[in-house]
Amino acid sequence: xGTLWKIAVRNTLRHGRRTxxxxxxxxxxxxxxxxxxxxxxxxxxxxxxxxxxxxxxSLKIRTPAYVQDIQSTPLDKGLAHPEETLAAVAAxxxxxxxxxxxxxxxxxxxxxxPVLADAVDPSADARVFKLAQSVTAGAWLSSAAPRSVVLGxxxxxxxxxxxxxxxxxxxxxxHDVTNADEYTVAGLVSTPVPEVNRGGFFIPLDDAxxxxxxxxxxGALVTEVDVALPRASSLSxxxxxxxxxxxxxxxxxxxxxxxxxxxxAASYLALRNAKASYALIPVIIVLIISAVGIVNTILMSVYxxxxxxxxxxxxxxxxxxxxxxxxxEGLALGLAGSSLGVAVGALLDSLLIAxxxxxxxxSQGSLPISGILRGEWNPRTMxxxxxxxxxxxxxxxxxxxxxxxxxxxTEALRFQ
Amino acid sequence: xxxxxxxxxxxxxxxxxxxxxxxxxxxDILSMVxxxxxxxxIRYSGRMEITIAGESRYKTMDAVAQGSSKAFVEFTNPExxxxxxxxxxKNLWIYFPSEQDTVKISGHLLKEGMMGSxxxxxxxxxxxxxxxxxSAALKQEDTVGDRRCFVVELSAKVDTAAYDRRVLWIxxxxxxxxxxxxxxxxxxxxxxxxxxxxxxIGDRWFPSSVEFVSKLRNNTKTVxxxxxxxxxxxxxxxxxxxxxxxx
Numbered sequence: 001x002g003t004l005w006k007i008a009v010r011n012t013l014r015h016g017r018r019t020x021x022x023x024x025x026x027x028x029x030x031x032x033x034x035x036x037x038x039x040x041x042x043x044x045x046x047x048x049x050x051x052x053x054x055x056x057x058s059l060k061i062r063t064p065a066y067v068q069d070i071q072s073t074p075l076d077k078g079l080a081h082p083e084e085t086l087a088a089v090a091a092x093x094x095x096x097x098x099x100x101x102x103x104x105x106x107x108x109x110x111x112x113x114p115v116l117a118d119a120v121d122p123s124a125d126a127r128v129f130k131l132a133q134s135v136t137a138g139a140w141l142s143s144a145a146p147r148s149v150v151l152g153x154x155x156x157x158x159x160x161x162x163x164x165x166x167x168x169x170x171x172x173x174x175h176d177v178t179n180a181d182e183y184t185v186a187g188l189v190s191t192p193v194p195e196v197n198r199g200g201f202f203i204p205l206d207d208a209x210x211x212x213x214x215x216x217x218x219g220a221l222v223t224e225v226d227v228a229l230p231r232a233s234s235l236s237x238x239x240x241x242x243x244x245x246x247x248x249x250x251x252x253x254x255x256x257x258x259x260x261x262x263x264x265a266a267s268y269l270a271l272r273n274a275k276a277s278y279a280l281i282p283v284i285i286v287l288i289i290s291a292v293g294i295v296n297t298i299l300m301s302v303y304x305x306x307x308x309x310x311x312x313x314x315x316x317x318x319x320x321x322x323x324x325x326x327x328x329e330g331l332a333l334g335l336a337g338s339s340l341g342v343a344v345g346a347l348l349d350s351l352l353i354a355x356x357x358x359x360x361x362x363s364q365g366s367l368p369i370s371g372i373l374r375g376e377w378n379p380r381t382m383x384x385x386x387x388x389x390x391x392x393x394x395x396x397x398x399x400x401x402x403x404x405x406x407x408x409x410t411e412a413l414r415f416q
Numbered sequence: 417x418x419x420x421x422x423x424x425x426x427x428x429x430x431x432x433x434x435x436x437x438x439x440x441x442x443x444d445i446l447s448m449v450x451x452x453x454x455x456x457x458i459r460y461s462g463r464m465e466i467t468i469a470g471e472s473r474y475k476t477m478d479a480v481a482q483g484s485s486k487a488f489v490e491f492t493n494p495e496x497x498x499x500x501x502x503x504x505x506k507n508l509w510i511y512f513p514s515e516q517d518t519v520k521i522s523g524h525l526l527k528e529g530m531m532g533s534x535x536x537x538x539x540x541x542x543x544x545x546x547x548x549x550x551s552a553a554l555k556q557e558d559t560v561g562d563r564r565c566f567v568v569e570l571s572a573k574v575d576t577a578a579y580d581r582r583v584l585w586i587x588x589x590x591x592x593x594x595x596x597x598x599x600x601x602x603x604x605x606x607x608x609x610x611x612x613x614x615x616x617i618g619d620r621w622f623p624s625s626v627e628f629v630s631k632l633r634n635n636t637k638t639v640x641x642x643x644x645x646x647x648x649x650x651x652x653x654x655x656x657x658x659x660x661x662x663x
Binding site for chain 2 (some may be wrong): 168170173174175
């Protein structure tokens with residue numbers, strides 16, 4: 001066995017060009033498989049991160065009555081004690097921000113666009129969401145003058161509004177009566193979430209309370225408290241972390257409905273689970289292509305050496321020795337190629353994770369998948385890729401070797 | 417949609433009920449307006465002209481209403497022929513004959529402008545009695561065209577009043593509102609209306625054509641005109657049933 005190993009390794013090195021070609025084919029296949037899987041996982045993570053960072057937050061606290069009637073964004077079902085809710089969040093060492101969500105119509109006096117407006121505490125909001133970092137023109141509300149608003153960049157473009165322009169905002173008050181007022185556009189946000197760019201409207205809480213005709217001060221209207229959680233290492237870890245934080249907050253705020261990101265992004269996650277089997281199709285195609293490449297190069301390698309097999313048989317090697325030799329050669333090739341593939345895959349992965357791919361050019365749909373796509377480490381995928389490479393090499397080497405080993409030495413020597 | 421204009425009209429008119437007494441206190445003035453435009457029931461043919469950026473669309477309809485809580489409208493213009501609206505209290509249903517489908521208008525949709533206009537479905541559901549929701553003050557006298565008018569300012573007494581403040585120019589001889597401005601809580605002027613035509617119906621003066629102008633959108637206006645107006649006529653209650661809506 002030891003001798004056969006030495007011969008196998010020597011043969012592998014002796015046929016340097018074939019070995020390199022086979023190893024490169026394996027490397028390409030396995031590294032593409034690892035990178036592709038990393039990108040798919042990154043897409044899911046990115047979508048959920050965008051939901052948490054720009055629209056829904058990592059955890060949301062509302063009243064059960066509000067959630068039940070959420071389609072009508074009811075202003076009469078806000079949190080009974082928002083200060084206590086924020087204090088409970090702070091007691092967990094988490095940043096929280098109060099918001100009022102209401103329906104508004106934004107107008108330039110010629111065109112009018114309905115939006116789901118968010119009244120925000122500008123400073124606290126910037127600790128929970130990344131909107132303040134997404135201001136591409138003007139300033140976020142925390143550094144703007146009173147009676148200022150921030151608009152999604154596309155919404156502003158649609159209404160032909162720029163920073164400094166007046167915008168007319170119409171909304172129904174808490175008494176269900178129409179109110180309207182003019183505000184100054186302080187800034188424009190451009191985020192990886194198309195719906196924020198197209199319909200984002202942000203106004204300070206105090207100004208919104210005047211527009212909605214609801215009194216300020218302690219106990220003032222707040223429809224939700226949004227909470228940020230530290231970034232978890234993976235999507236599943238983020239969901240587990242959110243569930244744990246929700247359990248702790250439910251104990252502190254028994255009357256409120258507390259929804260972690262796993263619930264908030266439930267529809268996206270359900271879609272992702274539904275598409276999971278379909279998402280495997282391109283991965284399987286990549287594997288099949290690499291398998292074909294590996295098998296092809298190894299078959300060519302073995303068949304080109306049938307006469308060599310005849311010589312080995314003539315020197316007295318048994319069919320079993322021949323099979324074992326070629327199996328070991330396949331194993332050596334598989335180990336080398338798979339190692340190389342995993343190494344290159346990991347390198348591509350690290351580049352994807354560190355630098356990412358800017359999806360801005362591809363962002364046309366309504367799914368929150370624009371922005372920088374970053375990969376996700378997945379050791380399981382690397383292990384699968386490695387084992388796949390080795391097994392395919394073994395199988396690819398063993399089948400022709402068995403056939404060749406059955407040939408008589410004279411037949412093998414005459415093999416063309 | 418256009419029917420809702422009809423309903424708005426009815427609501428506006430009903431809210432301006434007045435008596436014919438000559439006294440000039442603001443309460444008396446409003447009472448005389450009420451007497452002119454209040455009714456237990458009304459039947460009419462309506463025409464609504466919506467103009468946006470110089471382009472006009474016309475809607476015609478036959479309408480019947482009982483007080484301010486029940487109304488039924490069937491559109492007769494070719495594009496919308498057979499579309500029917502039924503309003504009962506705070507609910508509004510629309511029947512589309514081509515789809516044989518009924519849609520209930522509620523929630524945020526009730527706050528949307530109808531047919532591209534700035535009159536919302538909720539405007540159509542407004543309470544008719546101004547004196548319940550507003551306190552009135554006689555401000556001054558003015559003229560609208562060549563008509564001498566009392567200028568009456570209504571300020572909301574309750575949070576649920578549709579507008580925080582309304583200013584009415586009331587014809588000093590005929591006691592009908594010739595002009596009205598409607599303000600939001602912020603003080604912003606939301607809408608203005610101008611009465612284009614006042615008709616004599618029986619022993620009362622009745623505004624039969626009113627122009628509504630949104631102050632939140634440039635270059636838009638809606639003119640609502642009623643003809644064949646019959647007031648206080650008997651109306652079968654079955655007129656306001658879902659069966660009639662979808663028949």
